[in-house]
Amino acid sequence: MMTTMRSTQILRSTQTPRSTQPLRRTATALLATATLATASLALAPTALATAHHTAAGAVWRGAWATSPQEPSAPLGPNWSQQGFANHTVRQTVRVSASGTRARIELSNRYGTTPLRVTGATVARTAGGGAIQAGSARTLRFDGRTSATVPVGGTLLSDGAPFQVEAFETLTVTLYLADETGPATYHQFAGATTYRAGGDHRADVSGAAFTETSASTYYLTGVEVSGGRDTFRRDGIVTFGDSITDGVGSATDADNRYPDELAERLAATGSPRAVLNHGIAGNQVVNDTTWAGEKALTRFREDVLNERGVRTVILLEGINDIGGSTVSFPAAPTPDVSVAALIKGHKTLIRQAHAKGLKVVGATLTPVKGSFYDTPANEAKRDAFNAWVRTSGAYDAVVDFDRTVADPSDPDRILPAYDSGDHLHPSDAGYRAMAAALDLDAL
Template sequence: MRSEKSRPWKKSGRRGLLAATAAVCTMLVVSAAAVAHDAGPQKSRAAAGPAWTGAWGTAVQQPVEGSEDWGPNWSRQGFADQSVRQVVRVATGGSALRIRLSNAYGTAPLRITGATVGRSAGDAQVWPGTARKLTFGGAEGATIAPGRDLASDAEALSTSPLEKLTVTLYFAGRSGAATFHRFTTATSYRAPGRHLTDPGGDAFTTSTNAWYFLSGVEVSGSASPRRGTVVAFGDSLMDGAGATPGADNRFTDKLAERIVAGRRPLDVVNAGISGNRILNDSPCYGDKATDRFRRDVLDRPGVRTVIVHLGGNDIAAPEMGDPCMGDAPRVTAHQIIAAHRELVRAAHARGVKAVGATILPMKGALFPLYSEQGEKVRTAVNHWIRTSGVYDSVLDVDRALASPADPALPRPGYVFQDGLHPNEAGSHAVSAAVDLNAL
């Protein structure tokens, strides 16, 4: 949750419950069939084709202006004769990779002139000799229709677990408004002109904390035939509010590290959106979770399990007075539970295991969020997640973060300065509460 008056990128400490506090020559017009989402795990792969899993990913949102709270972004203006370099950390490695680009919220075809991927050398730098040109159906460029996405061809760049990569996109003409992810704990860089293979970062003179058009990095070539993807789906707890920028200490980062240390054949994708709700859309915090679930979870390749943390923003929205939230009706536990049931049914219909995460303690937030009625709703939803048996297993975020003295409050050492979101110790506690065998 959050108020539009909060300033996470300035470390002011006010941010939403699930909003965030810290502070893409020759064009190939791709047919609708070519740009369709990958089939989920319910469809068998061709025997000769590689088995892809999502090693990194993000949930995309409609363009929205930057603000004092969230910092500047380039989503509304888009790009023209500019290169955009974005840094991501893959959860696990493989012998080949491809990227996925989204024009989900575009109103015109998105023309990408060129794209490269390489190993990050810090900031906007790429390790010399590692930048590889990516192709799309054999061509350097591509056009993605409005509302569609597109995966690049496979590139034989081997990756290691927890390695950082740079993805650089060049737009010769105007891209139009950018489908993007608004809040990240990483930095993206922009340069005038074509700088796809520059190892240095000198040309990239401006930056933001958002991702543009890039929605996934997928890998193949794992030694394990049982490899699959775990998608963390929800609000700012998943998105990483409260995490230190650039430090890779979000809950999903900690979970990926546990998985790597345990030699589990699993990738982790973060599909959280700060401020997201399960029952209602909002102008700044994404489509409601029940509407975006297929795109952001089920249509990713190799998805095996989804972890769901949602409902806190629905409960808190009436208290927040945030115009960026849009409609903020008071909701009941019954409404939230019915939406959770819908997500679980959709996951199970695609053969995906669903893990329910209880809603984190909200009473200690240092901005308008808590109410006695809202706490009753939170308690009822958490009780249902724990006891109903609808979810395949439970991640008890509430108990992992709660104060022993007052369960409605978070443990003081586990929260960021906004009094709500987990800091590094809190993210570690939540990750430690995950039963890896249940994934």
């Protein structure tokens, strides 16, 4: 279902992009020469993010990622608005790249006070809030076991010797002794986060971790270096809204379409990191009060500064189309015309090409029977999808619309692929989406 639209000459920008938000990452073209005096750097809002190399010559690449969001509680209580005080937080993530060293990225992008991290570890997951005995490694920050992330900033830990295999589930433990204030988080984790009162960094058992959340907090990346894939720069970023985020898939099962894509690539003998930068409810053109800054703002931070990436898959726009017609979970957003949505996509494509990234455009999946189902919204979706298929604006196109549609009712998602709300795919639907991608075109 994916076809190559045109061959694009890859351009590399020598200019640093402007941003009013704190930069999380910088992809640099000169991989062979860039070095840093330290493997860890806390970034102020106007500072540059770290380059690929450390003083020891390590080349870092993303193995897992998520996009930070402003504290909110649109779909029920979570821990973001009150933050933490004398809490230990354990978060489990499945990585899609291997290496011999690991480091984490913490974001205080939306914090109102400096974030004090008393200590952090990485370990192999044993299930629930437990970790495998003997696997925990203390993470350091510029040689110290504690660190402070400035307001609006990002922090990378030092690299820790830690053998990581692709598709392994890791547990990152943060001890937050001081009051944090509202926490930068990611609303839909698709995985369970665990919390305990007091300092339980050293616990192997998960017995103390009696509180759970469906969101992640502060943790926005896991990176690896070393191993057989040391110099690979062929990672894929999946960028979009809830359908990229994996809403509708089973919790703790890693069945989102980006997960399934990473597994498919590995099964064909061409493993590549796949980094998920979807945010449920996100829009291309409009900011929202609960679903993150618009794609036009966050694309630079969340995609263009990601390390080790070559391709971005762009699936976003259904919330722009439907957001003006619904009042849940927040007030309707301004109406977005098809022309405005196309203009937004063209801007993202232009920015990606300037960074040397290939862009795969995706059609918007069916909405019939969902809360977005109106004749006007369907007309917009059809018009936008026609442009995606025929414009030649992308380097390649994947037709997710036709992939998951019911052949007998093409405006509706196939029942076998429907999670139940007639908008978000099920696990089977996400597998079908991953299978639709042309791996050669990637």
